[in-house]
Amino acid sequence: MAYISLDEALPGMRGLLSYRPVIAPPLMSLMQVLMRSNEGLSMGEREVIATYVSSLNDCYNCHSIHAEVAQCFYESQPDLISQIKADFRSAEISDKFKALLDIAGSVQKGGKYVTEAQVSKAKEEGATDLEIHDTVLIAALFCFYNRYIDGLGIVSKDTPESLKQRGKMMAEQGYGH
Amino acid sequence: MAHIKVDEQLPGIRGLMDFRPLTAKPLNALADALLRTDEGLSKGERELIATFVSSLNDCFFCQNIHGAVAGYYHPEDEDLVDKVKRDYKNAPITEKMKALLSIAANVQKGGKFVYEQQVEDARALGATDIEIHDTVLIAAAFCMFNRYVDGLGTFAPDNPGMYRERARKIAEETGYGGSSPK
Numbered sequence: 001m002a003y004i005s006l007d008e009a010l011p012g013m014r015g016l017l018s019y020r021p022v023i024a025p026p027l028m029s030l031m032q033v034l035m036r037s038n039e040g041l042s043m044g045e046r047e048v049i050a051t052y053v054s055s056l057n058d059c060y061n062c063h064s065i066h067a068e069v070a071q072c073f074y075e076s077q078p079d080l081i082s083q084i085k086a087d088f089r090s091a092e093i094s095d096k097f098k099a100l101l102d103i104a105g106s107v108q109k110g111g112k113y114v115t116e117a118q119v120s121k122a123k124e125e126g127a128t129d130l131e132i133h134d135t136v137l138i139a140a141l142f143c144f145y146n147r148y149i150d151g152l153g154i155v156s157k158d159t160p161e162s163l164k165q166r167g168k169m170m171a172e173q174g175y176g177h
Numbered sequence: 178m179a180h181i182k183v184d185e186q187l188p189g190i191r192g193l194m195d196f197r198p199l200t201a202k203p204l205n206a207l208a209d210a211l212l213r214t215d216e217g218l219s220k221g222e223r224e225l226i227a228t229f230v231s232s233l234n235d236c237f238f239c240q241n242i243h244g245a246v247a248g249y250y251h252p253e254d255e256d257l258v259d260k261v262k263r264d265y266k267n268a269p270i271t272e273k274m275k276a277l278l279s280i281a282a283n284v285q286k287g288g289k290f291v292y293e294q295q296v297e298d299a300r301a302l303g304a305t306d307i308e309i310h311d312t313v314l315i316a317a318a319f320c321m322f323n324r325y326v327d328g329l330g331t332f333a334p335d336n337p338g339m340y341r342e343r344a345r346k347i348a349e350e351t352g353y354g355g356s357s358p359k
Binding site: 003004005019020022023025026027029030033034057058059103106107110111112114116119129130132133136137139140141143144145146147148149150151152153 | 180181182193196197199200202203204206207209210211214234235236280283284285287288289291293296306307309310311313314316317318320321322323324325326327328329330
């Protein structure tokens with residue numbers, strides 16, 4: 001049971017946003033801008049960063065669902081998300097994206113763990129300032145969500161089926177509502 | 178120099194907001210929703226939580242700007258923010274606030290570090306569900322803001338007067354949503 005009285009019938013973040021409606025518009029707007037764009041990073045890449053950081057933070061609430069959303073963008077690579085969670089360096093992704101995930105991993109530890117060497121490497125592999133910016137912000141955002149949802153004692157009630165279903169809906173419809 | 182090309186005249190998050198206005202708008206709206214209300218926790222208490230967590234995350238820019246706003250709301254003791262950062266358990270704040278800062282400290286480590294007894298202890302000292310919720314939310318959100326600001330290598334001047342003046346503007350005029358990076 002969560003540490004405060006929430007509507008636990010609403011899954012994941014939705015229960016929290018219904019409890020505290022004033023934060024819903026800014027968070028939904030931030031999600032739409034940051035996660036539902038193909039400018040620079042693709043939507044799939046954004047979801048992968050979110051999933052990767054959430055799994056480093058051991059936040060099942062978040063990595064379970066975002067893994068499903070992410071996987072929807074990689075239909076031709078059905079094992080990709082598990083590969084990335086296990087060891088992104090040997091996953092079938094571009095060297096540029098590996099360099100960005102390396103940065104995301106450092107952000108998870110703390111802002112100051114991101115080194116100039118990591119940033120230079122990403123730029124050498126073709127990452128733009130916008131892609132680096134969005135990588136850091138997505139990683140930071142999920143460090144927020146992971147702490148928020150686990151910090152209030154929320155326990156996921158999803159089944160593998162409900163995760164797939166919700167993941168598909170989020171991949172198709174985004175976060176605007 | 179920041180890791181990306183930002184306007185180097187603008188310190189901390191201000192350069193990043195100038196770089197990416199599309200994400201700046203909802204981030205500022207979020208800061209307003211978290212910090213600019215007296216419903217439950219007061220504005221001063223909210224800024225104290227933000228400052229405390231930012232200092233645990235060793236984020237110079239965030240702890241100084243929010244420390245200045247917290248100081249604005251606690252004019253009776255100009256050393257209060259420093260006392261809280263150094264040793265909150267013995268700072269001149271309520272027992273309820275100490276219990277909430279203890280929860281915030283655990284959120285800073287990770288969501289799973291918050292344990293039920295801490296929440297019960299805060300309740301026993303008068304904290305409501307919404308105050309507990311907002312404490313966790315603010316602490317978690319500042320774990321984002323701190324990582325954003327430091328993760329992109331932004332600079333933070335050591336200029337207390339600058340932070341105090343920005344704090345006054347935020348508190349008296351613009352809040353966060355109405356502020357401009359410049």
